[in-house]
Amino acid sequence: MIEINTLSHSFAIGKKGNERKIPVLEEITLHVKQGEIAAILGKSGSGKSTLLNILAGFMAPESGMVAVGGQEISSLNESAMANFRLKNFGFIFQSFQLMPALNAFENIELPLKIKGIKAPERKAAVEKIMAEVGLSAVAGHYPNELSGGQQQRVSIARALITKPPVILADEPTGSLDSETEQEILDLIRSLNRDLGVTFVIITHDDEVAGIAHRQYRLHDGKLAKGTQRHAI
């Protein structure tokens, strides 16, 4: 499903003309199969967020190849990449990234609106997914009226609403207490099991990585030796 081959990236720091390159990713090669949960583990500054940003198409890699579902994404322009994201990716962010002016229902509905789906179809799809993630009772609540766990559920529902084959999760439980964290991890596990969605989870937490079928550990931009791999 996801193929990353010899991916390298660096950031330039310093004044223009006197820049210095700091490598953040070096020769990364990894593969994620369809229906897997893959965890990319690493400490702060290990390059895991950069890897996610490249995988999501938010930035282009310096070298190497990234392909999702057989499509090399590093060659896509901004418009084509936006279209690709809409069809293939769902996003779960650490800080939820919900629209404050929209209620839970409208936040979940947003990707369908962007996709141009008609209102009656949207309503049915949103109501179904809200029931699946246990949010039916708070459909009309705005983000500031929801708990952290509820907000993350809204975020997960928004990621799933377009039925993408891949969900990219950046520290999905990073802003939650341990009890809520467990709830969210259980939800991710059940969605993966029931819907067959591929998850790529960026985390620094071994417990979160514990739900993954495949783990990759990043250390100073390199894939560390002893990366754990196991089949589904």
Added chain:
Amino acid sequence: MQFKDQLGFIAQHMKRNKLRMATTILAATMGCAFLIVLASVGFGLHKTLSDDILENRTVTKIEVPGKKDSEDAITVQEAEAMREIPHVKAVAERSRPQAEGEARLGERSAYADLVFVQFENEEKAGLALSEGAMPSAEGEVLVGYHFASSLLIREERDNTTEGKELDGFAGSLIGQTFEIELKPYEGEGEPVVREFMVAGVTEEPAKDWMMDSSIYADESWSKTIAESLGTEETPHEVLVYADELQYVEGITEKLKRDGYYVYSVTEELGSMNMFFTLLKAGLIFVGTIAILIASIGIFNTMTMAVTERTREIGVMKAIGAQPKLIQRLFLMESAAIGIIGTFLAVIIAYGISMLANWLVPMIVMSSLDEEEMGDFNLLISVIPWQLVAISSAISIGVAMVSGWRPARKATQINVIQALRQEL
């Protein structure tokens, strides 16, 4: 994203910043209303003067006094050719004797303005009667509506100088026989006296101040009377009548190209139209400056909107919104400011225009005598649909141009940086 959803999206965002939006819309409204009201003064004065010109004459009449390169009279063939010009309703030829005339009916007399006409063509041109019928026998004539009142006795003439109201001839002139004495302007010729019978009286002229005391005789009299007076026949003045006012200009141009001296209402209106077109363009230009000032407010509002919504734009881009969609949403928002502002401005401008048209003539009337004003219809402000269309296009166009740069900025927002922004 469907258009309906885009509208809903921008409406939601506009509601979030009600006060800021309201003040921006107010600025756009004031700018556009100023433009419309200012230009409407040009349109109003133009209409007032045009109407005044058009009301005071037969607007479809084109006078053709002669030819540019010849002193010869316009021939029958040439007059016939004029009839063939598209949208010419009628061509009437008129002439007058080279003599001074006096009409006498019993003890009453009047200055006689004898005009030789072709009744058939005059009828086609719209000559109508208030009583009687068109002349059908030799010696029958038509008299103008005011001819009867101009027939005075000696005492009445003396009273004229004292400013008293005069009735002239009372009763119907139809069937009355009167004589005309014509004395040649030049030469030693003897005066000629002819008798005519009144067959009909022309319709009252449209305007109160117009007087018609002429005596209309068939053109066959022209040659006979000229021979009796020992003078030459006067060249015919040709009057060409158009179907409608809109065709007058085209016919006038055609006649000019054909080598005739021509005078019509469009000639008079032409130079005035040119002046007012320039005036209106100038006023629209000055009014546009007000809209440009308002556009600074729109630019600021949209720039702030983009800055405030950076994180939201980042999220939208992350979940797959096209840069073009982001740009369109912001452009639609600035266009919405322009559209709402323009809509309100049009309503306000019409209100101000009505108020000005009610108030200004009252002020002018109070400072002038009623007689000085007469039936002069002063319109200080007129807002035609063309002005509304031009102002709306300028106002909405400027609003969209103001929002264009912030909208471009929104598309260039970096997703990673936007998502890092604190809530």
